[in-house]
Amino acid sequence: MNHSVLRLSVRESDGPRLVAALAGAMDWHTAPQLREETTRLIAADRRLVLDVSAVTFCDSSGLSALVQLRRRALDAGGSVVLAGVPAHLLKLLEISGLGPVFLGDGAEEPEEPDGPHDLW
16 A cells, blocks of 8 residues: 655744745645644744645645645734645646635735635
């Protein structure tokens, strides 16, 4: 049985944000690990940059874990921004409408064309 692997490493940063790099698959196998490890990072520093350049795959569970992470960061007065987004993940973010949320400064909210409701 071939299980997904996800590695997270924290880098030194000169700026005001904590920088962490993800490598591997963000899927239903690794989403619990992603939520657990990034929750600890948000507790340490509410402003997080995730370098996802080495993410090889992302499904809806991985995307959901990112959305949950962002919610926790916002609740704590922080933000989450993705950097080094590969084409396959960029397409998923664009299709889901989350591109502006994760690729900007982390402060934008998703548009709600049908009125106020919380999809996330």
